[in-house]
Amino acid sequence: MKHSFIDRVKIHARAGRGGDGCVSFRREKYEPRGGPDGGSGGKGGDVILQSSGQLATLIDYYYLPRVHASPGGRGGGKNRRGRDGKNLVVKVPRGTLVRKAEDGSLLVDLAEEEQRFVLVRGGKGGRGNASFATATEQAPREAEAGTPGEEGFFALELKLIADVGLVGCPNAGKSSLISRLSNARPRIASYPFTTLKPVLGVMTGPEEERLVLADIPGLLEGAHRNEGLGHDFLKHIERTRILLLVIDMAGEEGRTPWSDYRDLRRELALYDRKLSRRPFLTAANKMDLPGAGANLEIFIKRTRLPADRVLPVSAREGFGLEKLRAAIFRLSAGRR
Numbered sequence: 001m002k003h004s005f006i007d008r009v010k011i012h013a014r015a016g017r018g019g020d021g022c023v024s025f026r027r028e029k030y031e032p033r034g035g036p037d038g039g040s041g042g043k044g045g046d047v048i049l050q051s052s053g054q055l056a057t058l059i060d061y062y063y064l065p066r067v068h069a070s071p072g073g074r075g076g077g078k079n080r081r082g083r084d085g086k087n088l089v090v091k092v093p094r095g096t097l098v099r100k101a102e103d104g105s106l107l108v109d110l111a112e113e114e115q116r117f118v119l120v121r122g123g124k125g126g127r128g129n130a131s132f133a134t135a136t137e138q139a140p141r142e143a144e145a146g147t148p149g150e151e152g153f154f155a156l157e158l159k160l161i162a163d164v165g166l167v168g169c170p171n172a173g174k175s176s177l178i179s180r181l182s183n184a185r186p187r188i189a190s191y192p193f194t195t196l197k198p199v200l201g202v203m204t205g206p207e208e209e210r211l212v213l214a215d216i217p218g219l220l221e222g223a224h225r226n227e228g229l230g231h232d233f234l235k236h237i238e239r240t241r242i243l244l245l246v247i248d249m250a251g252e253e254g255r256t257p258w259s260d261y262r263d264l265r266r267e268l269a270l271y272d273r274k275l276s277r278r279p280f281l282t283a284a285n286k287m288d289l290p291g292a293g294a295n296l297e298i299f300i301k302r303t304r305l306p307a308d309r310v311l312p313v314s315a316r317e318g319f320g321l322e323k324l325r326a327a328i329f330r331l332s333a334g335r336r
Contacts, residue, residue, distance in 0.1 A: 006059040007158040007198075007236075010101055012066050016044030016085030018123035018146025019072035021131070025139065026078075036140055037079050038129040042072030044122025044149040045085030051110035055093040056200055058158055069120075072146055075128040085122055095161040095239060101153035111161065111239075120150035157235075160198055162214035164328060165240030166283075167268070169260045172248045173285040175199070176315035178215040181325060198236045205329045214240060234271045242331055243268070243280035249296055249312070250289035257284070257295050258302040279331055281309055283324060288314040 019041025026034035047069050061067070067090050073082030098107045098117065108117045126144030133140055166174045182201025199215040216236055237243070245264055247257045261282070269276035282305060284296050292312075300310055311327055313320035 006062045009058045009061045013047045014068045014151035015120040015122040015149025016069040016071040018125040019074045019082035021126035021128035021143035022075035023129045023143045024077035036129040039075035039080040040127045041075045041125030041146045042082035042084040044072045045069030045087045047119045049117045051094040051115045052091045053094045097157045099155040101155045123147035123149040160236040161239045163211040164213045164242045165237045166215045168246035172246045173315045174246045245282045249284040249292040250286040257299045284312045287312045288317045
């Protein structure tokens with residue numbers, strides 16, 4: 001089975017062990033009695049998580065869930081310190097939450113670009129015998145072993161970060177719409193649940209402004225109770241700044257546009273009350289189909305939405321898309 005979008009994985013992280021200290025004595029000409037010169041071991045490497053906007057999935061760690069840093073080197077004679085283990089930098093998508101696997105407690109939210117977090121720290125290097133020399137013990141024969149690095153199991157969970165989240169009931173035309181508005185190329189077909197994973201795209205404005213759009217898979221009634229794939233989908237809406245509600249204005253699936261709108265708003269609010277206060281626009285899609293015009297008039301009356309917040313479009317025919325783009329950019333900039 002091919003997994004192209006993975007938003008939850010469990011990994012095992014282990015930092016490098018510290019290098020052992022060395023027991024050594026000088027053997028130099030004209031200094032027959034010598035002295036201790038064993039160096040200390042190097043520090044073990046850390047495992048560091050770093051967020052990256054270039055990644056959109058945790059798939060790498062689905063197949064390779066073990067991330068282990070290298071150990072520190074052993075100390076040497078002539079007070080040579082062992083090399084430090086190399087840190088392992090693990091890149092994850094921006095928006096990744098990191099939790100302890102055993103209790104689910106949150107360690108960090110990697111919401112910023114190139115944000116770093118030391119997941120596990122490398123062990124300390126052991127001291128060589130040169131470190132143990134004293135006035136009364138001038139030839140110590142002891143050295144320390146390096147300490148183990150930290151390790152543990154961790155849960156990584158991705159919540160997408162996008163400017164605009166497209167939400168709608170199944171087969172409302174979100175995939176077609178995001179492909180028209182941005183550079184995204186989702187799978188498109190005329191049956192529900194074509195989209196089984198979020199799709200990201202970038203929409204460019206007339207002055208080279210850029211907004212990231214996320215097509216969230218179709219929501220059903222009961223999604224807030226995690227029915228179906230409810231929470232798997234809804235969690236990706238939490239970080240979007242603007243919502244674009246995509247409504248099938250032709251009622252092709254036997255539902256009415258106003259009931260779709262009511263159900264979407266209710267599911268969002270029941271999942272997270274903050275989503276009901278998020279700025280939103282409504283894309284009245286499929287306006288090229290029979291009955292859509294009459295439904296639009298009823299829709300505006302029943303929802304009591306301002307006319308400038310309901311934008312008639314046809315993703316299939318390309319109708320109304322420029323006005324929709326302009327409205328999204330205005331709302332994003334705080335202009336009405």
